[in-house]
Amino acid sequence: MTKRFGWGRLVLLALTLVLAAAWLAPVAWAVATSLKPETETTKLPLEWIGSRVTLDAYRLVLGTGGIVKWAVNSLVTAAVVTVMTVLFSAMAAYGFARTGFRGRRALLAVILAGIMVPPQVLIAPLFAEMVSLGLVDTWWAIILPQVAAPLIVYILYKFFADVPPELEQAAFVDGAGRWRVFFTIVLPLSRPVLAAVSIFTFITTWNNFLWPFLVSTDPDTMTLPVGLANVVQGTFGLRYAQIMASVVLAGLPLLVVFVLFQRQIIRGVAHTGLAGQ
C-alpha cells in the first residue's frame, strides 16, 4: 500500500517535471539565444550555449533606447489606468452600494450590461472619436478607454454590499461626512480587494496590445507591446540575438514582480477572474 502510493507520487512528479520543462523551454531558448554571438544564433545542430556567452545583444538593444522609452510609457500608462480605474470604480461601487438616489438601479443596470461589451468591437468608432477629440498619439487616448471597465465596478459593488454598515454608521454618528467615511474607513477596510483588482488591472493594461497599437503611431508614445510589434515588422532586420534580448527585457518586469509577489498576484488574478461571476 505505502509502496504503491510512493510509485504513484513518483509518476506524478516525473510528469509534472516534464511538463514544467516543456513550458519553460521557449523562455529558456529566448534567454539562451540572447546570450549568443549574433553569428551563432541559427547554427545547426542546435546548441543551448554558444562558443562564448556575451551581453552584446543587450548592450545594443539598450543602447538604441527604444525599449527603455517604451517601458517607461507602459509603466506610466498602466499606473495611471490602475489608479484611475480603482479610485473611480471604488467610488462608483460605493455610491451604488451605500447611497440612494433616483435612478440608482437603472444606472447600475446600464453599467452591468457593459460587462458584455468587449473593447475589441469598439475599435472603429472609438478611433473615430479619438480623431475628433484630437487625442491620437497621446497618453490619454491609451488611458481613458481602459478606465471604462464595468467589471471592476461590479466586483467592488458586490464587496461593499456585503460589508456590514455598522462601522460607517458609528462614524456618521460621530459627525463624519460621507466622503470622510469613504476615504478613511471604507477604503482602508477594503485593502485586500482593492489590491486584487489593482493587480489585475495593471497586468491587463501593461499587456494590452490592440488599442494602444491603434492609437500610437509615434514611437514616443508607444507602449512596450506596441514598440515590440514594430520590431516584429522588421526594424531590427534578422538579428536574432537582439530580438531575443528585447523579448527577455520586455517579458522580465512582470515575471520579476510575479516572483516577488506571487501570493498577491495569484489572489488578484483568481479573485478577479472568478468574482466576475
Next chain:
Amino acid sequence: MTAVAVPATAATPAEQARPRRRWTQHGMLFIAPFFAIYLAFLVWPLLQGLRMSLSSVNIAGTNDRFVGLANYAEAFGDPRMWRALWNTVVFTVLSTVPLVLLGLGLALLVHNLRFVQWLWRLSFFGPFLLPSAVVSLLWLQMIYPPEYGLINGALGTDVLWLGDPSTAMWSMVLTTVWWTVGFNFLLYLAALQSIPAHLYEAAAIDGASAWHRLRSITLPLLGRTTALVVVLQLLASLKVFDQIYLMTGGGPEDSTRPIIEYAYDAGFTGYRIGYASAVSYILFALIVVVSLAQLRLFRKSEEPS
C-alpha cells in the same frame, strides 16, 4: 442608511429635507467620475458604432452617408468574412478544449505535489504574464522557423509550421495554449484549495482509492468552476487577434485570419470605418449570445444551492 448625521433636536422640516437631499446628491457625485468616462468611452462608441455600421463613413470622418443595411449585406456576401468568422470559431473550439482540460490537469498535478509549488506556478502561469508581442516574437522568430527553430531543430524535422495552411491554425492553438493555460490553471488551483480536507479524510477512512476520490469527490465539486472556465475561455478565444496578427498576419491564404483582424483590415487598412463597425457588430452579436447563455447557466446553477 438612517444614520446620516442629523441632530434630532433642531429639525425644522426645511432642515430635515436638506441633509436628505445632500445625501442623495453625494451618491451621484460618487458615481459621476466613472460614469462620465463610461459614457464617453464605452456607451458613446457603442452607439456610434451602430450608427456608423449603417453608413459609408471612412477613417477621415468624411463620406458619412446613410446606407441602410448595405454594410451588413456586403459582409454576409463576402466569402472572406465567412472565412474569418469560420477561422474564429475553429480557433475557439480547438483552443478551448485543450485550455480547459490541460488547465484542470496541471492544477490537479500541482495541487497533489505539495512541494516547490512556487516553481510549478511560475512555470505554468508565468507565460500568461508575457505581453502578446513578446510571445509572438519568440515563437515566430525562434520556435517555429524551419531548420533552426527550436521545434524543428530538436525534432530534426523541417515543417513550415506557420507557412503551411494545414498547420498554421494548429500552431496558433499551440502557442495560445502555452501562453494562456496558466489562467485556467490558477482558477482550478483556487477551486481545488477550497475543497474541505475532511471530505478526503472521510473517503480515505472508507478505503477509497485515489482514483475513486478524484472521480467521486474532486471532479463533481469542480463542476461549477468548469462551467465558468469554459465560458470565460469561449469569450476570450472568440476575441483572438494579437498573436495571429503578429505571427501570420492572418495567412497563409487567409487560413488563420480571425474576424477581428478582418474588421481591423477593413477599418484601418481599407479606411472603411462604417464597414468595420458592421463587422464588429456581427462579432458582438455572437459574443452577446455566449454571454447570455452564460448568465442563464449561472442563474440555474445558483438556484438549487
